[in-house]
Amino acid sequence: MPADVTNAAAMLIGEHARGDRFRPFAALAGIACVADAYAVQREFVRLQMQARGIPAAGYKIGLTTRRMQEMCGIDSPIAGVVLADRVYASGAVLKASAFRRLGVEFEIAVRLGRDLAADGRAPGLEDVAAAVDAVGPAMEIIDDRAADYAGLDVLSLIADNSWQAGVVLGDFVCPWPNLAGVEGVVSVDGKVADHGFGRDVLGHPFHSVAWLAGHLAEQGSVLRAGDIVMTGSLVTTRFPDRASVFRFEAAGLGAVELTIGM
Secondary structure: OOOOOOHHHHHHHHHHHHHHOOOOOOOOOOOOHHHHHHHHHHHHHHHHHOOOOOEEEEEEEEOOOEEEEEEEOOOOOOOEEHHHHHHEEOOEEEEHHHOOEEEEEEEEEEEEEEEEEEOOOOHHHHHHHHHHEEEEEEEEEEEOOOHHHHHHHHHHHHHHOOHEEEEEEEEOOOOOHHHHHOOEEEEEEOEEEEEEEEHHHHOOOHHHHHHHHHHHHHHOOOEOOOOOOEOOOOOOEOOOOOOOOEEEEEEEOOOEEEEEEE
Protein backbone atom coordinates (compact mmCIF):
# COMPACT_ATOMS: atom_id res chain seq x y z
CA MET A 1 0.00 0.00 0.00
CA PRO A 2 1.51 3.37 -1.00
CA ALA A 3 1.85 6.06 1.62
CA ASP A 4 -1.22 8.27 1.94
CA VAL A 5 0.77 11.46 2.51
CA THR A 6 -2.14 13.91 2.50
CA ASN A 7 -4.34 11.97 4.90
CA ALA A 8 -1.45 11.08 7.21
CA ALA A 9 -0.44 14.73 7.52
CA ALA A 10 -4.04 15.81 8.11
CA MET A 11 -4.37 13.10 10.76
CA LEU A 12 -1.31 14.49 12.56
CA ILE A 13 -2.77 18.00 12.48
CA GLY A 14 -5.92 16.66 14.12
CA GLU A 15 -4.05 14.63 16.74
CA HIS A 16 -1.97 17.62 17.79
CA ALA A 17 -5.03 19.88 17.94
CA ARG A 18 -6.80 17.40 20.22
CA GLY A 19 -3.72 16.64 22.32
CA ASP A 20 -3.88 12.93 21.48
CA ARG A 21 -1.23 10.54 22.73
CA PHE A 22 1.43 9.58 20.20
CA ARG A 23 0.88 6.18 18.66
CA PRO A 24 2.73 4.36 15.89
CA PHE A 25 0.75 4.86 12.70
CA ALA A 26 3.20 4.30 9.84
CA ALA A 27 1.94 0.85 8.88
CA LEU A 28 -1.69 1.98 8.81
CA ALA A 29 -0.77 4.98 6.63
CA GLY A 30 1.29 2.91 4.21
CA ILE A 31 4.56 4.57 5.31
CA ALA A 32 6.98 1.81 4.40
CA CYS A 33 10.33 3.57 4.28
CA VAL A 34 12.23 6.62 5.47
CA ALA A 35 11.50 8.51 2.24
CA ASP A 36 7.75 8.04 2.81
CA ALA A 37 8.08 9.27 6.39
CA TYR A 38 9.84 12.46 5.32
CA ALA A 39 7.22 13.03 2.62
CA VAL A 40 4.55 13.02 5.33
CA GLN A 41 6.72 15.28 7.50
CA ARG A 42 7.04 17.83 4.69
CA GLU A 43 3.26 17.93 4.19
CA PHE A 44 2.63 18.10 7.95
CA VAL A 45 5.05 21.04 8.22
CA ARG A 46 3.55 22.72 5.14
CA LEU A 47 0.06 22.56 6.63
CA GLN A 48 1.29 24.16 9.87
CA MET A 49 3.14 26.93 8.02
CA GLN A 50 0.06 27.62 5.92
CA ALA A 51 -2.32 27.66 8.88
CA ARG A 52 -0.14 29.92 11.01
CA GLY A 53 1.31 32.06 8.22
CA ILE A 54 4.89 31.49 9.28
CA PRO A 55 8.12 30.34 7.59
CA ALA A 56 10.66 27.77 8.68
CA ALA A 57 13.60 28.98 10.78
CA GLY A 58 15.84 25.97 10.33
CA TYR A 59 16.19 22.35 11.35
CA LYS A 60 16.64 20.01 14.29
CA ILE A 61 18.73 16.88 14.19
CA GLY A 62 17.88 14.20 16.69
CA LEU A 63 19.38 10.95 17.96
CA THR A 64 22.97 12.00 17.32
CA THR A 65 24.45 10.51 20.51
CA ARG A 66 24.63 6.92 21.67
CA ARG A 67 22.71 7.89 24.81
CA MET A 68 19.81 9.33 22.83
CA GLN A 69 19.79 6.41 20.37
CA GLU A 70 19.68 3.93 23.24
CA MET A 71 16.89 5.91 24.89
CA CYS A 72 14.73 5.68 21.76
CA GLY A 73 15.94 2.33 20.44
CA ILE A 74 16.92 3.89 17.10
CA ASP A 75 20.43 3.71 15.62
CA SER A 76 20.63 6.67 13.21
CA PRO A 77 20.02 10.43 13.23
CA ILE A 78 16.69 11.93 12.24
CA ALA A 79 15.72 15.45 11.14
CA GLY A 80 12.83 17.83 11.62
CA VAL A 81 11.89 21.41 10.76
CA VAL A 82 11.97 24.29 13.25
CA LEU A 83 9.11 26.75 12.65
CA ALA A 84 9.70 30.47 13.13
CA ASP A 85 7.00 30.99 15.76
CA ARG A 86 8.63 28.38 17.98
CA VAL A 87 11.99 30.13 18.32
CA TYR A 88 12.51 31.67 21.78
CA ALA A 89 15.32 33.68 23.35
CA SER A 90 17.15 32.63 26.50
CA GLY A 91 15.03 33.35 29.56
CA ALA A 92 11.82 32.15 27.92
CA VAL A 93 8.97 30.91 30.10
CA LEU A 94 6.89 27.99 28.82
CA LYS A 95 4.01 26.10 30.43
CA ALA A 96 4.17 22.33 30.43
CA SER A 97 0.36 22.27 30.26
CA ALA A 98 0.57 23.64 26.71
CA PHE A 99 2.10 20.32 25.59
CA ARG A 100 1.01 16.68 25.79
CA ARG A 101 4.38 15.86 27.39
CA LEU A 102 7.13 18.44 27.19
CA GLY A 103 10.77 17.38 27.05
CA VAL A 104 13.91 19.52 27.13
CA GLU A 105 17.13 18.71 25.28
CA PHE A 106 20.50 20.46 25.53
CA GLU A 107 22.42 21.25 22.39
CA ILE A 108 24.94 23.27 20.43
CA ALA A 109 23.16 25.31 17.75
CA VAL A 110 24.74 26.75 14.63
CA ARG A 111 23.67 29.57 12.34
CA LEU A 112 24.52 29.33 8.64
CA GLY A 113 26.23 32.33 7.08
CA ARG A 114 26.01 30.90 3.57
CA ASP A 115 24.35 28.03 1.75
CA LEU A 116 25.74 24.54 2.36
CA ALA A 117 24.98 22.01 -0.35
CA ALA A 118 26.16 18.40 -0.54
CA ASP A 119 27.21 18.86 -4.21
CA GLY A 120 27.40 15.14 -4.84
CA ARG A 121 29.65 14.45 -1.85
CA ALA A 122 29.34 14.56 1.89
CA PRO A 123 30.59 17.92 3.22
CA GLY A 124 33.61 17.71 5.51
CA LEU A 125 34.16 19.54 8.78
CA GLU A 126 36.04 22.31 6.93
CA ASP A 127 33.11 22.78 4.55
CA VAL A 128 30.70 23.10 7.45
CA ALA A 129 32.99 25.45 9.38
CA ALA A 130 33.27 27.71 6.33
CA ALA A 131 29.47 27.88 6.00
CA VAL A 132 28.70 28.44 9.69
CA ASP A 133 28.42 32.07 10.77
CA ALA A 134 28.15 31.56 14.55
CA VAL A 135 27.58 28.96 17.27
CA GLY A 136 25.69 29.07 20.56
CA PRO A 137 24.16 27.09 23.42
CA ALA A 138 20.54 26.06 22.96
CA MET A 139 17.71 23.91 24.24
CA GLU A 140 15.23 22.05 22.11
CA ILE A 141 11.64 21.61 23.21
CA ILE A 142 10.10 18.34 22.16
CA ASP A 143 6.59 17.01 22.63
CA ASP A 144 6.66 13.22 22.57
CA ARG A 145 2.92 13.20 23.33
CA ALA A 146 3.41 10.62 26.09
CA ALA A 147 4.80 8.06 23.66
CA ASP A 148 5.51 4.51 24.76
CA TYR A 149 9.22 4.19 24.02
CA ALA A 150 9.08 0.40 24.17
CA GLY A 151 7.06 0.39 20.95
CA LEU A 152 8.58 3.44 19.29
CA ASP A 153 8.46 3.39 15.50
CA VAL A 154 11.07 5.58 13.77
CA LEU A 155 8.94 6.11 10.66
CA SER A 156 6.03 7.47 12.71
CA LEU A 157 8.45 9.61 14.73
CA ILE A 158 9.97 11.15 11.59
CA ALA A 159 6.56 11.80 10.06
CA ASP A 160 5.54 13.64 13.25
CA ASN A 161 8.32 16.17 12.51
CA SER A 162 10.62 14.29 14.87
CA TRP A 163 8.61 15.73 17.78
CA GLN A 164 10.02 19.24 17.23
CA ALA A 165 8.10 21.74 19.39
CA GLY A 166 10.44 24.72 19.75
CA VAL A 167 13.96 25.95 20.43
CA VAL A 168 15.42 28.29 23.03
CA LEU A 169 18.56 30.05 21.82
CA GLY A 170 21.40 31.61 23.77
CA ASP A 171 23.67 34.21 22.23
CA PHE A 172 25.58 33.16 19.13
CA VAL A 173 29.35 33.67 19.21
CA CYS A 174 32.13 33.86 16.66
CA PRO A 175 34.84 32.63 16.74
CA TRP A 176 34.11 29.48 18.71
CA PRO A 177 36.31 26.92 20.50
CA ASN A 178 36.92 23.35 19.34
CA LEU A 179 33.37 22.08 19.63
CA ALA A 180 34.39 18.45 20.11
CA GLY A 181 35.94 19.39 23.43
CA VAL A 182 33.19 21.70 24.67
CA GLU A 183 31.62 20.47 27.89
CA GLY A 184 27.93 21.15 28.32
CA VAL A 185 26.54 21.21 31.86
CA VAL A 186 22.81 20.95 32.61
CA SER A 187 21.50 22.47 35.82
CA VAL A 188 17.97 22.27 37.22
CA ASP A 189 17.03 24.85 39.85
CA GLY A 190 20.71 25.61 40.38
CA LYS A 191 21.83 21.99 40.85
CA VAL A 192 23.96 20.15 38.29
CA ALA A 193 21.87 17.39 36.75
CA ASP A 194 23.94 16.06 33.83
CA HIS A 195 26.78 16.85 31.46
CA GLY A 196 28.14 15.83 28.09
CA PHE A 197 30.64 16.88 25.45
CA GLY A 198 30.45 18.13 21.89
CA ARG A 199 32.26 14.99 20.76
CA ASP A 200 29.29 12.94 21.95
CA VAL A 201 27.39 14.28 18.92
CA LEU A 202 28.70 12.06 16.11
CA GLY A 203 32.26 12.89 17.17
CA HIS A 204 31.77 16.61 16.47
CA PRO A 205 28.59 18.70 16.12
CA PHE A 206 29.62 19.72 12.60
CA HIS A 207 29.35 16.06 11.54
CA SER A 208 25.69 16.41 12.44
CA VAL A 209 25.36 19.44 10.14
CA ALA A 210 27.14 17.55 7.34
CA TRP A 211 24.69 14.67 7.77
CA LEU A 212 21.79 17.11 7.48
CA ALA A 213 23.23 18.62 4.29
CA GLY A 214 23.33 15.16 2.73
CA HIS A 215 19.83 14.38 3.96
CA LEU A 216 18.44 17.57 2.41
CA ALA A 217 20.25 16.88 -0.85
CA GLU A 218 18.32 13.60 -1.11
CA GLN A 219 15.14 15.70 -0.90
CA GLY A 220 16.36 18.19 -3.53
CA SER A 221 17.06 20.93 -0.98
CA VAL A 222 20.02 22.62 0.70
CA LEU A 223 20.86 24.37 3.94
CA ARG A 224 20.38 28.11 3.39
CA ALA A 225 22.15 31.14 4.78
CA GLY A 226 20.33 32.20 7.96
CA ASP A 227 19.14 28.69 8.84
CA ILE A 228 19.45 27.66 12.47
CA VAL A 229 20.51 24.05 12.99
CA MET A 230 20.09 22.23 16.30
CA THR A 231 22.88 19.65 16.16
CA GLY A 232 21.56 17.14 18.71
CA SER A 233 21.34 16.76 22.46
CA LEU A 234 24.55 16.12 24.40
CA VAL A 235 22.57 14.34 27.13
CA THR A 236 19.28 12.49 27.40
CA THR A 237 15.97 14.33 27.41
CA ARG A 238 14.63 15.78 30.67
CA PHE A 239 10.87 15.64 31.24
CA PRO A 240 9.88 18.27 33.85
CA ASP A 241 7.37 17.06 36.43
CA ARG A 242 7.28 20.34 38.39
CA ALA A 243 7.98 24.02 37.82
CA SER A 244 11.72 24.29 37.17
CA VAL A 245 14.46 26.54 35.86
CA PHE A 246 16.79 24.85 33.38
CA ARG A 247 20.24 26.19 32.56
CA PHE A 248 22.61 24.79 29.96
CA GLU A 249 26.14 26.14 29.99
CA ALA A 250 28.51 25.23 27.17
CA ALA A 251 32.15 26.03 27.93
CA GLY A 252 33.42 28.82 25.70
CA LEU A 253 29.97 29.46 24.22
CA GLY A 254 27.91 30.82 27.12
CA ALA A 255 24.65 29.70 28.65
CA VAL A 256 20.94 29.51 27.90
CA GLU A 257 18.06 29.41 30.39
CA LEU A 258 14.45 28.24 30.29
CA THR A 259 11.76 28.40 32.95
CA ILE A 260 9.07 25.74 32.88
CA GLY A 261 5.79 26.40 34.61
CA MET A 262 3.02 23.91 35.13
